[in-house]
Every structure is written in C-alpha cells, then in structure tokens.
Amino acid sequence: MDTSADPCDNFYQFACGGWKRSHEVPEYSSAFGQFHALDHVVRYNISSNDVDRDDEEAWNEIVQAIGVEEWPNGPGDINIPIWSKLLGDLIVNFNLRSIIDIDIKYDPDQMKNIIHVSHTRLPQGAHCQSRVLKLFPQMRPGFLAVNKKYLSTAEYKSYIHAVVKRINTTSLNAEELNTAVDEMVQFEMHLAE
Secondary structure: OOOOOOOOHHHHHHHHHHHHOOOOOOOOOOOOHHHHHHHHHHHHHHHHOOOOOOOEEEEEHEEEEEEOOOOOOOOHHOOOHHHHHHHHHHHHHHHHOOEEEEEEEEOOOOOOEEEEEEEOOOOOOHHHHHHHHHHHOOOOOOOOOOOOOHHHHHHHHHHHHHHHHHHHOOOOHHHHHHHHHHHHHHHHHHOOO
C-alpha cells in the first residue's frame, strides 16, 4: 500500500503503489513474485551459513554424537556393472532419463549461469507403486506412503535390506550386511526424532 496517495484521487496507487517500491524486479528476471523473493531469502541465508569445506571437525563431531560409523562401502568397492543394472532397472521401470538431473540455471548471487545438478524425483501415484512393487516384491501396497512410523517396522527394514542387497558392491557377508542395514535404520530413526 502507498499511504501517501489519496484513495479518493488514485485508488490504484493507494492499493498497489507500495509494492513496486518494495519489490523491485531484478535485471536478470522477467518476473518476480512471492516465491522468487522467498527463494532469494533462503539462498541468502544458506550462503551466509556456509561451513568451511576443509573443516571436517564439525562434521565428524556430529557423526560421532549420533553414533554413526562409516558405511561399509569404500571408494574402491564400487562395482560398475551392478550400478549399470540398477540404473537400467530405474530407466525401464520408472521411465527416468537418469538418476540425476543436470540443468543450466541463472545464479543471481554470482550473476552468471551455473550448472545445477539434482536428484531425479520418482513419479507419484499408483502407477509408480506397481513398478516399485515389481522391483521389490516383499513390499506391501500402501507401504510407499512412508512416514515416521514405518521406520520402526520390520517391513521397512526388509525393504532397505533388499535395496542394499541389490546394490551391494562390497564383499560383505549376510551378517555384516544385516548389521549395516540395522545401523542405517537406527540412524534414520534417530534423525526422525
């Protein structure tokens, strides 16, 4: 609102005039609205809280406080054919281009285009559920509406075990794999609290 304008003389200026002054459209954008403004605020807050990437102490303290040990996959344990099979299953069963999306976007903070890499989102709905159930038959329909209560169920643990077993590229035996899955589920439960 522009309270300096008389609503009887210019109602539009009175009702909308203040918005133009307080919401300037940036040069790099053809439009600017509530979501753009919120995105700008979030980006600013995140960038002002950056942690020095070389400082691993903070990360290690958090990991130790939670009680998580290194996942049993080391850098040399990756088996490309297994990952290729898993990626092939995802592409065939979920009609995905890949497991990551790569876009070129304008970054207003750096005033230039950047390459943006993000994870692909699975489609939602019954169509997706039937395909997940095809890949992981031990899951019951309805399980995909995962929420906090499922973290403690044997069904969730069974699902995670099936996923890890499918992509396990290490020489872990069944007992070590079960221990790793148990630790991961406990960690997720701890995070969900």
